[in-house]
Amino acid sequence: MSSDFAAPVASLLRAAIVPAFLAVSLTAAPVWAQSEEAAPAEATEQAAPSAPAEPVSPDTVLATVDGVEVTEGDLVLAAEELTAELQSIPAEQRRGFLLTVIIDMKLMASAARAEGLDGSEDFTRRMAYLEDQALRRAFFNSIVETQVTEEAIEAAYQELVADFTPEPEVRARHILVPTEEEANEIRAEIEGGREFADAASEYGTDGTRANGGDLGYFSSGMMVPEFEQAAMALEVGEMSQPVESQFGFHLIYLEDRRLAEAPPLEEVRQQVAQQVLYESYEAAIEDIKSGVEIQIDDPELAAQVEAQGGI
Structure with a gap:
């Protein structure tokens, strides 16, 4: 600029x-x-x-x-x-x-x-709100955020790892084309000796063509049902028949199978820290609420606040 x-x-x-x-x-x-x-x-x-x-x-x-x-x-x-x-x-x-x-x-x-605007009712009301807001921030910074220590992050991560259940996942490549006829022609080329990745780079119509059709690892529920069912049924090194989905026709090549592992802490540190922060906030709020009466006269509004955990 x-x-x-x-x-x-x-x-x-x-x-x-x-x-x-x-x-x-x-x-x-x-x-x-x-x-x-x-x-x-x-x-x-x-x-x-x-x-x-x-x-x-x-x-x-x-x-x-x-x-x-x-x-x-x-x-x-x-x-x-x-x-x-x-x-x-x-x-x-x-x-x-x-x-x-x-x-x-x-x-x-x-x-x-x-x-004389500093003596108006609106100004007084606004100042009271801003004072509460500033004190809320001070409490958050001094009481809540200080709970997000390296030890707390490590403990939360270890708890998540302990609860982690390895799931089967596969790594596959695919070639997406508009018609079944095109898919069969490409399949014949590959059966004739052409590398699947090369064919995917030439014929693929989605963003994966830049990586030779590589989809990386995925587990159940991450792909559309037709694609997932066909991919999971393949043996490593096997290519599928044309598989129709809402996007077109796919050829799928299975590269690997494995059990998913928990990601290392460094990959999920930010998410774990956010969880620790959220749990610290929730604990602080619950502690403050205990013994405090909160009354909301409008039943409908009270129900909304209760549904959101406000009371």
């Missing part, structure tokens, strides 16, 4: 995001402080403002607006709230954009106080 175009985009974004910025984000860490495990490096770079090379204290004053200080910590909060908007701003301009947004916010807030 050119700098000429970035300027009006930034102005439009500033105007659009000020109301949204008044809400407190539940993001666990500032955008530029996320670890590589939390987000791919490329995505982080796209979303993050360019940060100073050296760590900066959140109390570092960046500007003053009519005597009110704007700090590095304010920029962190703004970055958490405006992750999506920052993707439209060149990386080298993001800190300036955030500071501009905060300055605008301070000016508008000061003007609102001068108009």
Whole structure:
């Protein structure tokens, strides 16, 4: 994006995001402080403002607006709230954009106080909601997230592995063509000595042709029934007759059979960590709820909340 175009985009974004910025984000860490495990490096770079090379204290004053200080910590909060908007701003301009947004916010807030808007019923109600939201985030970060330790992840993984039941799975290649006649002609070529993968690369009509028709390993329930039944019935090294499915006609070549193994922890670490986080959250909520009376007057609304585990 050119700098000429970035300027009006930034102005439009500033105007659009000020109301949204008044809400407190539940993001666990500032955008530029996320670890590589939390987000791919490329995505982080796209979303993050360019940060100073050296760590900066959140109390570092960046500007003053009519005597009110704007700090590095304010920029962190703004970055958490405006992750999506920052993707439209060149990386080298993001800190300036955030500071501009905060300055605008301070000016508008000061003007609102001068108009007495900080004493309105709507403002009081909104502030109470935002305070609860911020405290919820603080509780989540301090109590819930801290339960996601390496030991907890390892324990959860071992529990999953212990419950893992190996299932038969097969590895197959296929060639998908529109008609049975084409499938039979290709089958004759292969029987005449042509490699199945070569024929799949030439004749296949789906995305697997780039890999010689390779479908990788799959187990029961992962393919359409007609295809799965035919593939599972083959012997290793055997090619099927044309098999019709909703996609066309398939020739299937079975390459291997095996029992599936549990994936190594490093492949599923993120999913296991998410499970630990969810279980920690659920346990914390249940503990807080115990002994607390929750009453919802509308029976229909109460039923909806109960169905979602809210009461």
